[in-house]
Amino acid sequence: MPLLEHLRELKNRLIKAAIGVLIGAIAGWFLYDPILEELQAPVRDIAQRTGGISGVNFSTVGSPFDFKLQLAIQIGLVISSPVWIYQLWAFIMPGLTSKERRYTLSYMAAAVPLFLAGVWIGWIVTPNVVRALTQFTPSGFSNLIDGREYIDFVTHMVLFLGLAFLVPVVLVGLNAAGILPGRTILKAWRITVLLVFVLAAIAAPGADAISMFMLAVPLLALFFAAIGLCLLRDRSRARRQAKLVEETESTADSPTSREDLDKF
Numbered sequence: 001m002p003l004l005e006h007l008r009e010l011k012n013r014l015i016k017a018a019i020g021v022l023i024g025a026i027a028g029w030f031l032y033d034p035i036l037e038e039l040q041a042p043v044r045d046i047a048q049r050t051g052g053i054s055g056v057n058f059s060t061v062g063s064p065f066d067f068k069l070q071l072a073i074q075i076g077l078v079i080s081s082p083v084w085i086y087q088l089w090a091f092i093m094p095g096l097t098s099k100e101r102r103y104t105l106s107y108m109a110a111a112v113p114l115f116l117a118g119v120w121i122g123w124i125v126t127p128n129v130v131r132a133l134t135q136f137t138p139s140g141f142s143n144l145i146d147g148r149e150y151i152d153f154v155t156h157m158v159l160f161l162g163l164a165f166l167v168p169v170v171l172v173g174l175n176a177a178g179i180l181p182g183r184t185i186l187k188a189w190r191i192t193v194l195l196v197f198v199l200a201a202i203a204a205p206g207a208d209a210i211s212m213f214m215l216a217v218p219l220l221a222l223f224f225a226a227i228g229l230c231l232l233r234d235r236s237r238a239r240r241q242a243k244l245v246e247e248t249e250s251t252a253d254s255p256t257s258r259e260d261l262d263k264f
Contacts, residue, residue: 013087020083021076028075032068035075039154042130046143054134057144067147074155078119078162082112111169118165118218122158125214129157132210157215164219168226175230182230189227196220 028035046054058064077084089108130153137143175182200216 010091013091017080017084017087020080020087021073024076024079024083025072026076027079028072029068031075032072036071038127039150042127042134043143043145043150045131046134046137054137054143055145056147056150058147063147067151070148070151070155074151074159077159078116081115081162085112085115107169107172111166114165114169115162118162119158121165121218122161125161126154126157129210129214160215161218164215164222167219167222168229171223171226172229172233175233180230182227182232182234185227185230189224192223193220196223 040056043054043056058067085108089105134143171180171185175185196219197212197216200212200219
């Protein structure tokens, strides 16, 4: 496919993905109030513990609108995830062989529910992280959280965990394609653990150790689960290959095969 057609195809896929996100953001605009109510719950609990004032604070006139728009877009990204994940697969599909298409289609189908599962786990974990971090507020003190910082905190936790749940799809997919053996992944576990903690420290919305560990632990659990699946697949593949070799050798050593060789 010529470069111009590739660019045209990319533009079409981006437009379709953007339309999906836009429709999801419209739905997110109407879901704003109930979702914000849930997000505010752990913040309101601070006042009950400390006796002070707590809440999400807007520092400028336009901040409430920016806050609602940004949260609606983040909700739209989650709702439209099947659309933009499919558009990504559809863009790379023409350059794949039929066998590679089957692999990528099956793993793309697994990527959507895994991403949504990660988002759901992030949604459950985030209030607990907020409570854990704000429990150190001294008695009688107020805790007014900037709205933009709070939405950044929530989206970092939720979307990062959503993306983290895609790790086993990538690793198992590469292993199924015969590109990355399970033992090779296992040998790099020390480096991977270090990189996961570095990545979690960068992605953590706060400078505290709690949020970093809350991000790193699910990543490591998924990583080692993917290693287990890859090792099982490698063992199954080795058994099939050994069985195939035995069948080939037994066929070659059979009397019929020897007579055929003698004819030549």
